Amino acid sequence: MALHHNQPLLITEQLSFRHEEVKNPVFKNVNFSLYPGEAVLLLGPSGCGKSTLAFCLNKLYPEAVDGELNGTISFKGKILDEFRPGEINQHIGIVFQDPESQFCMPTVEEELAFGLENMKTPPEEIESKIDEALELVHLLSFKHALIHTLSGGQKQKLALACVLSLNPDILILDEPTANLDPASSYELTRIIKELKEEQSFSLLIIEHKLDDWIDLTDRCVVLNRDGETLFNGSTADCFNKYAEELTLEGIWLPSAVRAGLLGKKAGIYKGENLPLTDRELIDGFVNPYTALQILDNRKTIHQVSEEPVILSAENLSFHKDGKDLLKNISFSVNKGEFVAIAGSNGSGKTTLSRLLTGLYAPSKGNILFYDRSLSQWKEQELRLKLGYVFQNPEHQFIADSVYEEIAFSLRIQRMTDAEIQKMVEDVLHQVNLLQHADMHPFSLSQGQKRRLSVASMLVNEQDMLLLDEPTFGQDARTSAELMALLETKIHSGGSVVMITHDMEILHSYADKVIVLSEGEKIYEGLPDSLWKEHEIMKMASLKVPYTEKLRNKLDAMDGRNKFALT
Amino acid sequence: MLLHEFNPSIKALTVIVCVLILSLFFDPVTPFLTLVVTAGATFIFGKVSFKRWILLFSPFIFMAIIYIWSALIFSKTIEGETILWTWGIFTLTEEGFQRALSLGMRVLSFTSLSLLFILTTKPTEFLLSLMQQCRLSPKLAYGIMAGYRFLPLMKDEFEIIRSAHRIRGIPKARTLSEKIAELKRYSVPLLAGAIRKAERTAMAMESKGFTGDRNRDFYQKISVSWKDWAYFAFFIGAVLASAYISWLFGFLQLYNGEL
Numbered sequence: 001m002a003l004h005h006n007q008p009l010l011i012t013e014q015l016s017f018r019h020e021e022v023k024n025p026v027f028k029n030v031n032f033s034l035y036p037g038e039a040v041l042l043l044g045p046s047g048c049g050k051s052t053l054a055f056c057l058n059k060l061y062p063e064a065v066d067g068e069l070n071g072t073i074s075f076k077g078k079i080l081d082e083f084r085p086g087e088i089n090q091h092i093g094i095v096f097q098d099p100e101s102q103f104c105m106p107t108v109e110e111e112l113a114f115g116l117e118n119m120k121t122p123p124e125e126i127e128s129k130i131d132e133a134l135e136l137v138h139l140l141s142f143k144h145a146l147i148h149t150l151s152g153g154q155k156q157k158l159a160l161a162c163v164l165s166l167n168p169d170i171l172i173l174d175e176p177t178a179n180l181d182p183a184s185s186y187e188l189t190r191i192i193k194e195l196k197e198e199q200s201f202s203l204l205i206i207e208h209k210l211d212d213w214i215d216l217t218d219r220c221v222v223l224n225r226d227g228e229t230l231f232n233g234s235t236a237d238c239f240n241k242y243a244e245e246l247t248l249e250g251i252w253l254p255s256a257v258r259a260g261l262l263g264k265k266a267g268i269y270k271g272e273n274l275p276l277t278d279r280e281l282i283d284g285f286v287n288p289y290t291a292l293q294i295l296d297n298r299k300t301i302h303q304v305s306e307e308p309v310i311l312s313a314e315n316l317s318f319h320k321d322g323k324d325l326l327k328n329i330s331f332s333v334n335k336g337e338f339v340a341i342a343g344s345n346g347s348g349k350t351t352l353s354r355l356l357t358g359l360y361a362p363s364k365g366n367i368l369f370y371d372r373s374l375s376q377w378k379e380q381e382l383r384l385k386l387g388y389v390f391q392n393p394e395h396q397f398i399a400d401s402v403y404e405e406i407a408f409s410l411r412i413q414r415m416t417d418a419e420i421q422k423m424v425e426d427v428l429h430q431v432n433l434l435q436h437a438d439m440h441p442f443s444l445s446q447g448q449k450r451r452l453s454v455a456s457m458l459v460n461e462q463d464m465l466l467l468d469e470p471t472f473g474q475d476a477r478t479s480a481e482l483m484a485l486l487e488t489k490i491h492s493g494g495s496v497v498m499i500t501h502d503m504e505i506l507h508s509y510a511d512k513v514i515v516l517s518e519g520e521k522i523y524e525g526l527p528d529s530l531w532k533e534h535e536i537m538k539m540a541s542l543k544v545p546y547t548e549k550l551r552n553k554l555d556a557m558d559g560r561n562k563f564a565l566t
Numbered sequence: 567m568l569l570h571e572f573n574p575s576i577k578a579l580t581v582i583v584c585v586l587i588l589s590l591f592f593d594p595v596t597p598f599l600t601l602v603v604t605a606g607a608t609f610i611f612g613k614v615s616f617k618r619w620i621l622l623f624s625p626f627i628f629m630a631i632i633y634i635w636s637a638l639i640f641s642k643t644i645e646g647e648t649i650l651w652t653w654g655i656f657t658l659t660e661e662g663f664q665r666a667l668s669l670g671m672r673v674l675s676f677t678s679l680s681l682l683f684i685l686t687t688k689p690t691e692f693l694l695s696l697m698q699q700c701r702l703s704p705k706l707a708y709g710i711m712a713g714y715r716f717l718p719l720m721k722d723e724f725e726i727i728r729s730a731h732r733i734r735g736i737p738k739a740r741t742l743s744e745k746i747a748e749l750k751r752y753s754v755p756l757l758a759g760a761i762r763k764a765e766r767t768a769m770a771m772e773s774k775g776f777t778g779d780r781n782r783d784f785y786q787k788i789s790v791s792w793k794d795w796a797y798f799a800f801f802i803g804a805v806l807a808s809a810y811i812s813w814l815f816g817f818l819q820l821y822n823g824e825l
Contacts, residue, residue: 060769089775100719101763102770104712106690113785114708118775126785148718162774359729383735395726398734398755409734442758456734 007077008033009169009202010057010092015071017052017061026052027227029071034170039196039203039216041235044223045250046475047445050206051097053223054172057204058092059083076169090119093163094172097473099155099179108134108150108158109143115162133165137191152345153184157191164195172204177212178473181344181501183541186212208475210254211546214276224249240273250447250477255546256281259295266294278553288554296547297508307335310464310495311356315365318351318519325351326519328365333464333495338486340506340527341499343516344541349499350391352516353466356497357388369464380412387457391468391499393449397441402433402452405441406459423459431455431485447478454485465489467498471505483509507545515540569612569686574695576794577687580801581679587805588675591812592821594667597675599808604678604801612686619681626677630670637666668819689714695788705778712767716760723759727752 011033018025027049034040044050055061059080062069073080080088096102105111112130121129134140137157142150150158156176163171173192177185189212196203196216207213220238222231230249231242239246239257246253253261256275263269263284268291271284285291312332318325326348333339343349354360356367358374367374369386390396399405406424415423428434431451436444441452450470457465465486471479483505486496500506506513506527513530515523517539523530530536531548544552569577588597608614639656647659693711696702731751732738739748812818 055769058773060772064765064769064772086772086775086777086779089773094773096766096770096773098766101766104708104715104767104771106711106715110690110786114771114776115774117782117785118777120783123783123785123787148715166775354729357733359732379732379737380735383733388729388733390726390730394759396730396733398727398730398751412735 006036008035009076010034011072011074012057013072013074015053015056015069015073017049017056017070018068020066020068025227027223030223030227030229032221032229032232034202034204036169036202037200038218039205041210041213041217041220042204042206042223043210043220043238043246043251044227044230045225046447046473046478048223048225049227050223051174054094054174054204054206057170057172058094059088060094086118090166091168092170092172093166093168094174095156095159095163095176097175097178099152099159102159103147103155106146106148108139108145108147111147111158112162112165115166119166129165133161136164136195137161151184153180153188156180156184156188160188160191164199168201170202170204172206174206175208175473177207177209179345181541182503182543184345185209186543189213189216192216208252208473210252211256214254214256222246222249222251236273236276239276243274247476250475252476259546259550260284262295263291268294278550282550282554282557288550292547292551292554295550297504307337309333310335310370311497312368313356313365314368316352316355316362316367317364318348318355318360319363324519326355326362329516329521330365331514331521331524333497335463335495336490336493337495337511338490338509339495339497339512339514340510341497341514341516342501342503342506342540342542347516347540348519349516350468351519353388353468353497353499357386357466358382359388383409383462384413384460385463387460387462387465389453389457389465389467389470391470391472393453394442396453396456397449400440401437402428402439402441402444403437405452406456409456409460427455427459430458432481447474447481450474450478450482451485454482458485458489462494464495464497467496469499469501471500471502479505503543503545507548515542567611569607569682570688572797573699573788573790573794574687574692575699575788576790576798577683578692580798581683583798584679584801584805585676587802587809588672590821591809591818592665592668592672593812593817593819594664594671595812595815595817596805596808597668597671599811600805601671601675601678603804603808604675604682608678608682608685612682614685619685622681622685623674623677626673630673633673634666634670637669638662691786691788694784694786697782698784698788699790701780703778704776704780704782708771708776708778712764712771716763716767719763720756720760723756724752727755727759730755 012030015030016025016028030053042050042053052061055064056069057073061067075083075088075091103111105114109130112133113126116126116129130143131140134143137160139154139157139161142154147155147158160176177188180188192203193216203216205213205217214235217235219233220231220235221229222238222242224230230245231238239253243253243257243261254276256278260269260271260274260281264274268286269284270286271280275281275284282288309332314330316329317327329352341349341352351360355362358367358377361375369377369382374382397405399408403424406427407420410420410423425434428437431454433448433452433455436448441449444452454467454470467486470482474482486498486509489496498505510527513523513525513527514521515530515536522539523533523536531544537544584600588600591597605619608619609616638658647661649657649659650663651658690711693702693707697704697707739745809818
């Protein structure tokens with residue numbers, strides 16, 4: 001598929017980048033090229049330098065940081081250094097991960113005009129270019145909207161429009177869907193796919209979750225943990241030959257590949273190569289339905305819990321600034337239960353979690369924790385029993401070192417230094433961070449930050465842990481480690497309430513799912529029955545987990561076969 | 567004809583010149599008349615609701631009252647002034663009363679002029695105008711604009727940091743000294759967060775080809791026409807007319823180091 005007969009657009013030779021005052025380079029000796037019209041997936045575990053590489057490619061680095069870039073990057077045969085400031089950005093555009101911090105103007109129209117003005121587009125042509133770019137991402141009706149009123153998905157579409165308006169040769173996407181709910185993230189990938197077919201740009205995609213991207217990529221480049229190239233070749237080869245290595249590096253595999261790999265190990269997948277699509281996967285199984293049972297990664301057996309209720313929410317409502325953010329929500333959490341809260345971006349999930357932890361007070365209704373209203377608990381006592389893990393681990397850090405971060409809540413309880421030291425070391429050992437005890441929390445890698453944020457909530461052995469999308473933007477390894485920690489928690493009798501967009505986690509772990517939509521509870525029950533509620537799934541922008549998707553596909557295929565027979 | 571349509575830089579210049587002229591006089595009537603004209607213009611030609619205006623204006627009324635009060639109580643009595651009332655060490659003279667009132671009115675007239683500008687000008691347009699008319703460096707202007715976008719985010723960030731501390735078992739600050747300690751604890755992460763955000767935004771701006779080049783063609787052109795100068799002339803005229811009327815009634819006084 002790759003159009004190698006053309007001249008490459010972008011070539012890097014022996015590229016290495018090192019932050020000042022850090023001995024090891026972020027990535028080293030990266031040789032890679034990007035051809036016109038090609039879509040390349042850049043893979044690697046968290047912290048391997050994918051984003052850094054992307055920033056170097058359009059000259060944002062090393063200028064924005066103190067660092068040293070060795071090797072050469074050339075675009076259309078010209079070395080990057082020879083471009084005037086700002087010139088290369090017209091040819092190589094980038095969409096960043098964080099929807100909040102990539103705009104500098106108040107409205108959609110002004111933001112687009114900003115980029116076009118930078119490129120010295122004649123003012124009389126700007127309006128038509130703005131409309132054109134907005135049309136491409138289906139945002140034309142939001143032309144005069146204020147950016148901060150847009151949803152996360154719309155902001156990412158706007159970021160895409162900003163780049164597209166400059167008509168770039170190369171488009172770099174740096175985890176554009178990391179902060180989006182499943183449906184918005186799927187929509188974004190479909191828009192990009194459409195655009196890819198209509199326009200001639202090359203794509204460099206950095207992503208963790210690959211399912212939605214796999215059908216539009218031609219080639220994969222894989223970096224390992226040390227920032228060295230592990231693989232550079234066709235997508236099919238990448239997953240066929242290196243699936244095991246990728247897993248070891250902690251890289252997410254596309255669901256079909258992962259299922260194929262599992263099937264192969266269990267001896268039920270007969271295909272010669274690992275499958276890239278669902279169709280290939282199904283064809284490779286001798287008996288797809290039995291295979292489904294084996295693939296099903298459910299870890300818990302759902303049953304009605306007979307354990308006592310430890311937290312119950314009664315008719316919760318919450319309004320702020322005249323808006324009803326939550327309306328009349330009731331549910332309960334039993335001891336040892338894993339409750340998942342799902343819903344689209346902005347449906348009130350985070351607000352609900354803040355209410356449940358007592359950070360906000362409900363406008364109406366009551367929350368009972370161990371039969372006592374949250375407002376009657378003393379702050380310190382409550383925190384010893386109820387932990388909360390933020391969506392963004394950085395938000396949670398308040399101390400200067402990893403050690404102090406864990407010791408913080410113990411110090412409030414006025415424990416002796418010896419006691420503190422023992423407890424901190426135990427917890428750090430449990431989350432595998434003991435060797436980093438003296439580091440500043442912010443200098444940890446993404447995965448380590450996540451583990452630290454959870455660890456700081458494990459130290460008091462709280463009875464209940466609330467987590468706000470803890471797996472977002474994490475690589476496969478970190479995710480697995482985190483879930484293992486939570487499982488231990490459950491086994492020791494703790495309860496977990498987790499907000500998540502990850503349907504696989506929901507499917508595998510949750511005893512109960514609560515679905516929110518526009519501040520209302522629209523579903524409460526087992527995950528299995530949720531997948532059958534198509535209306536609710538659609539309303540809450542959810543997607544079914546992979547095994548369920550396969551089952552539906554199989555059923556559809558069977559139906560078609562029967563139809564063909566009769 | 568709405569006040570919003572005039573050139574923001576000229577509007578700002580108008581406010582500055584009016585304030586300078588008003589500072590020359592020191593009597594209660596001139597600033598009072600100016601106050602009436604500007605407030606009237608804000609409601610009629612600015613379509614600003616009285617509720618919104620008074621909400622922003624009321625803190626200054628409070629300030630003016632305190633000014634008047636303290637000027638009354640602590641005024642020095644000059645020989646030959648008409649004494650209205652004495653009680654112990656306090657002496658209230660007619661001239662002292664007039665001085666205090668002048669001071670209060672001055673505060674209020676400055677406020678109403680500023681509000682006229684603030685309530686009828688979009689920040690983006692003001693910055694665009696400063697770049698286009700006053701040659702303000704785009705680096706600075708777009709920096710301010712990006713910062714302006716951050717303001718509401720800072721509030722969220724503050725809320726998040728407060729929550730982070732609360733979930734570790736630090737109770738809500740109640741006394742003043744607790745609140746100061748809390749503020750100290752919050753300031754470092756708040757600042758660190760702001761710097762990180764700023765860095766990201768700066769990178770996003772650069773990725774859109776922003777170099778800070780002064781040579782820039784604007785999509786949204788902010789121009790200056792005779793109407794803008796008419797606006798300027800009208801308000802300067804209003805201030806001068808206020809002074810004239812005040813003089814007709816014999817109130818007008820030049821500022822002569824009374825304070």
